[in-house]
Amino acid sequence: MAEIHDQFDTILILDFGSQYSHLITRRCREHKVYAELLPCTTKIKDINFKPKGVILSGSPYSVYDKDSPHVDPAVFDLGVPILGICYGLQELAWNLGGEVTKCDHREYGFAEVKINKIGSGNGVDALFEGLGDEMQVWMSHGDQLSKPPANFHVIGHTQSAPYAALAHDSKPIYGIQFHPEVTHSPRGKEVIGRFILNICGCKPTWTMEEFIGKEINRIREICGPKGRVIGAVSGGVDSTVAAKLMHEAIGDRFHAIMVDNGVLRKDEAKQVYEMLNRDLGVNLTVVDASERFLSRLEGIEDPEQKRKIIGNTFIHVFEDEAAKIEAAAEAEEAKGADAKGRVEWLLQGTLYPDVIESISFKGPSATIKTHHNVGGLLKDMKLKLIEPLRELFKDEVRALGRLLSIPAPLVQRHPFPGPGLAIRILGPVTREQVKILQHADSIYIEEIRKAGLYDQISQAFAVLLPVKAVGVMGDARTYEQVIALRAVQSEDFMTADWYVFPPDVLRRISSRITNEVAGINRVTYDISSKPPATVEWL
Numbered sequence: 001m002a003e004i005h006d007q008f009d010t011i012l013i014l015d016f017g018s019q020y021s022h023l024i025t026r027r028c029r030e031h032k033v034y035a036e037l038l039p040c041t042t043k044i045k046d047i048n049f050k051p052k053g054v055i056l057s058g059s060p061y062s063v064y065d066k067d068s069p070h071v072d073p074a075v076f077d078l079g080v081p082i083l084g085i086c087y088g089l090q091e092l093a094w095n096l097g098g099e100v101t102k103c104d105h106r107e108y109g110f111a112e113v114k115i116n117k118i119g120s121g122n123g124v125d126a127l128f129e130g131l132g133d134e135m136q137v138w139m140s141h142g143d144q145l146s147k148p149p150a151n152f153h154v155i156g157h158t159q160s161a162p163y164a165a166l167a168h169d170s171k172p173i174y175g176i177q178f179h180p181e182v183t184h185s186p187r188g189k190e191v192i193g194r195f196i197l198n199i200c201g202c203k204p205t206w207t208m209e210e211f212i213g214k215e216i217n218r219i220r221e222i223c224g225p226k227g228r229v230i231g232a233v234s235g236g237v238d239s240t241v242a243a244k245l246m247h248e249a250i251g252d253r254f255h256a257i258m259v260d261n262g263v264l265r266k267d268e269a270k271q272v273y274e275m276l277n278r279d280l281g282v283n284l285t286v287v288d289a290s291e292r293f294l295s296r297l298e299g300i301e302d303p304e305q306k307r308k309i310i311g312n313t314f315i316h317v318f319e320d321e322a323a324k325i326e327a328a329a330e331a332e333e334a335k336g337a338d339a340k341g342r343v344e345w346l347l348q349g350t351l352y353p354d355v356i357e358s359i360s361f362k363g364p365s366a367t368i369k370t371h372h373n374v375g376g377l378l379k380d381m382k383l384k385l386i387e388p389l390r391e392l393f394k395d396e397v398r399a400l401g402r403l404l405s406i407p408a409p410l411v412q413r414h415p416f417p418g419p420g421l422a423i424r425i426l427g428p429v430t431r432e433q434v435k436i437l438q439h440a441d442s443i444y445i446e447e448i449r450k451a452g453l454y455d456q457i458s459q460a461f462a463v464l465l466p467v468k469a470v471g472v473m474g475d476a477r478t479y480e481q482v483i484a485l486r487a488v489q490s491e492d493f494m495t496a497d498w499y500v501f502p503p504d505v506l507r508r509i510s511s512r513i514t515n516e517v518a519g520i521n522r523v524t525y526d527i528s529s530k531p532p533a534t535v536e537w538l
Contacts, residue, residue, distance in 0.1 A: 003048070014056050016069050024037075055085065056085065090143055100146065115135070127155065131194075135186070137180070141177060212403055216245065228253045231346070234416055237398060237401060258286045318383065326343055347386050415493070424461060425463075437463075440483045444509055467481070482521075
């Protein structure tokens with residue numbers, strides 16, 4: 001079976017816990033080269049593909065600390081180009097005989113890298129070819145090289161970092177102290193391009209036009225001529241694109257299931273049915289399991305418990321529906337009809353950021369929260385997972401959706417978490433609390449659309465807080481709950497900035513919520529960015 005690494009040249013990025021690691025992946029993909037991020041503790045023998053090149057990320061650690069993470073030495077035996085970024089440069093030195101020491105002062109912010117001339121022709125190294133004599137970069141480090149490894153020469157320096165960029169004398173091994181992946185390094189994307197395209201020789205074939213045909217063929221190969229798939233559909237862009245892709249691959253052998261878990265947005269089940277079934281022709285069944293979910297969520301406050309309860313209950317519902325579909329197929333077969341096979345697979349719209357945030361290893365990375373798509377499933381689940389979007393970022397999913405002719409309002413729809421409003425209700429989940437939040441959230445989104453701001457915002461939603469505040473309504477004292485509003489702008493949801501609303505829009509939203517939603521007398525706006533916060537509150 002063809003895997004993604006068999007179809008596209010791949011850059012392997014080993015993550016040492018830098019907050020910027022995912023950006024390296026994005027910059028590679030912007031050059032139309034597939035890149036995959038794995039923990040730095042990954043053993044090379046356990047990787048089932050040979051990368052065209054390896055990039056070592058930054059890290060909050062120091063290479064000389066007792067518990068600092070280190071790369072598998074076998075990476076140097078792969079025979080492919082290697083680029084170390086910041087800590088990655090220091091890790092190269094630590095492995096190859098150089099020395100790393102603490103800086104006199106932490107270097108954080110802009111710096112000018114002077115590019116060293118090399119060779120008799122007074123040229124520059126391939127990594128910096130065509131980039132001029134100097135460039136502005138972003139530094140973020142408290143350690144630096146005090147002695148480079150043997151057989152390396154300096155290709156760039158700054159006023160305070162004499163070894164800001166190194167290259168091996170004969171092998172394609174490079175190290176740079178700055179961060180080319182961040183936007184603060186204006187020509188950093190070009191540096192990454194020089195490495196992956198010129199030095200590694202990657203073919204720039206990673207496009208959604210190329211991906212779509214290959215993925216449809218892969219799905220058909222996995223499912224066979226008769227295999228059936230059921231899918232978790234929420235109406236969000238991820239599950240919608242996944243459902244349409246599956247429908248394109250195997251037609252009505254794909255059974256989309258919309259589970260009304262009792263914690264959806266207002267009128268969500270009805271709207272999703274109309275969009276997917278009527279507009280996109282997807283074979284869709286809506287299952288009302290709200291009582292089942294809400295009874296299991298009763299009294300639960302811990303967000304991880306909520307996520308796992310919802311994830312597990314989803315699987316039980318899907319397995320019940322799969323049994324019904326199989327029973328119907330057997331009945332058709334008994335009447336002489338051509339049976340289309342058993343339900344073996346469960347489709348999920350897992351995205352690459354879900355996978356990255358759910359990776360945990362002993363060292364710099366830690367699980368931020370369990371995503372229901374990757375961490376809340378039953379260990380003894382009977383159905384096998386199929387996740388066609390698992391390698392994609394959100395913008396790539398939207399591009400794929402447009403290629404599948406999904407209408408723009410669906411493609412641009414804001415994300416909605418699998419656990420739904422359960423993780424936007426801080427505290428126990430009850431029907432009353434759900435109703436309050438549904439009403440407030442619908443007003444919020446309605447006003448954003450009226451103001452023409454919806455497509456400028458990556459994600460917007462309301463959160464119901466487990467606190468009460470004193471207010472005055474109709475000359476009477478009130479003591480009611482508080483709604484927090486959240487709106488962010490993000491390229492890939494690995495980082496996000498809060499959205500700056502026009503004051504009159506926020507004023508109108510607040511006025512409507514406090515006047516129209518029973519039980520709410522105060523509205524706040526969350527101005528936290530990610531990091532340090534996450535997009536969702538739970």
